[in-house]
Amino acid sequence: MATQTELYAVPAQQDDDAAGQAAFDAVIADDSRIEPRDWMPEGYRKTLVRQVSQHAHSEIIGMQPEANWITRAPSLKRKAILLAKVQDEAGHGLYLYSAAETLGTPREKMTEDLIAGKARYSSIFNYPTRSWADMGAIGWLVDGAAICNQVPLCRASYGPYGRAMVRICKEESFHQRQGFEILLELANGTEAQKQMAQDAINRWYAPALMMFGPPDDDSPNSRQSMAWNIKRFSNDELRQRFVGMIYEQVKVLGLTLPDDQIRFNEETGKWEHGPLDWNEFKEVLAGRGPCNSQRLARRREAHENGAWVREAAAAYAAKQARKTEVA
Numbered sequence: 001m002a003t004q005t006e007l008y009a010v011p012a013q014q015d016d017d018a019a020g021q022a023a024f025d026a027v028i029a030d031d032s033r034i035e036p037r038d039w040m041p042e043g044y045r046k047t048l049v050r051q052v053s054q055h056a057h058s059e060i061i062g063m064q065p066e067a068n069w070i071t072r073a074p075s076l077k078r079k080a081i082l083l084a085k086v087q088d089e090a091g092h093g094l095y096l097y098s099a100a101e102t103l104g105t106p107r108e109k110m111t112e113d114l115i116a117g118k119a120r121y122s123s124i125f126n127y128p129t130r131s132w133a134d135m136g137a138i139g140w141l142v143d144g145a146a147i148c149n150q151v152p153l154c155r156a157s158y159g160p161y162g163r164a165m166v167r168i169c170k171e172e173s174f175h176q177r178q179g180f181e182i183l184l185e186l187a188n189g190t191e192a193q194k195q196m197a198q199d200a201i202n203r204w205y206a207p208a209l210m211m212f213g214p215p216d217d218d219s220p221n222s223r224q225s226m227a228w229n230i231k232r233f234s235n236d237e238l239r240q241r242f243v244g245m246i247y248e249q250v251k252v253l254g255l256t257l258p259d260d261q262i263r264f265n266e267e268t269g270k271w272e273h274g275p276l277d278w279n280e281f282k283e284v285l286a287g288r289g290p291c292n293s294q295r296l297a298r299r300r301e302a303h304e305n306g307a308w309v310r311e312a313a314a315a316y317a318a319k320q321a322r323k324t325e326v327a
Helices: 004-029 042-061 063-067 076-101 107-115 133-155 159-187 191-210 222-227 235-253 278-288 292-305 307-326
Strands: 263-265 270-272
Touching: 042 063, 042 076, 042 107, 042 222, 042 292, 063 076, 063 133, 063 292, 076 107, 076 159, 107 292, 133 159, 133 191, 133 235, 159 191, 159 235, 191 235, 191 278, 235 270, 278 292, 292 307
Parallel strands: none
Antiparallel strands: 263 270
């Protein structure tokens, strides 16, 4: 037979959930922010953990294709700039892991999921960097797409995520300009250098457009994220904006985009582009891209090699805690 406490437990919980849901709905309707200690629907929490952790993973994995060129950059100045950029990406990952931890998921769990192949990161980082010009194309196209996608996230309804994005976007804007400057110098160099820049743009254009995610009709999470004010624009809206930006910018480079179907539709007021290979996108997400296994192997190796650092840090923290207790 149920006790009196058990009989009242469920209705009390339901009342708390109803009040919490009402308060949550009011914050979202007011376009305000949810903070870590606020009540939130479990679906909202899970969506944020998925999105923020994937974003963090992308920053950490994204260090690899660029770090590959630090020692091979054409000058000391270029080495220093690229090294600083890779360090920035590491910082972005740490900001985002910290934001995700406020939702109750430990960083260790997120890392375990990544190196076990259970978590996703941006498909763009599973492509090889074949030439120095790729550093320019990544800066201009990949970081440019990231900025287009992430600036609206500065207004995300979850406070820690939105605040982290403010600093990240400021630094990404420098990265984009650095990439554009690399391409501009190559485009104004020898014919071979100009061709190198064009080849990099040709290879990175389509993957950069697919960074925004699948078409809206095939994006199950986008609509709900927009309803919760986590996202502000759909995948296709952001992709169209980005196409309009780079269509004008590539003219300054004196180069071209590998898409002769780009046009501005006067009737809809939107930019249109040629078809993208979404089968390729799905293959890369499924772990069958050009560099998927290599990226995860390197991340797993780095995690294993850094075990002694984590153990030392934990031992030091425990020692300091004991000193505090004694004092």
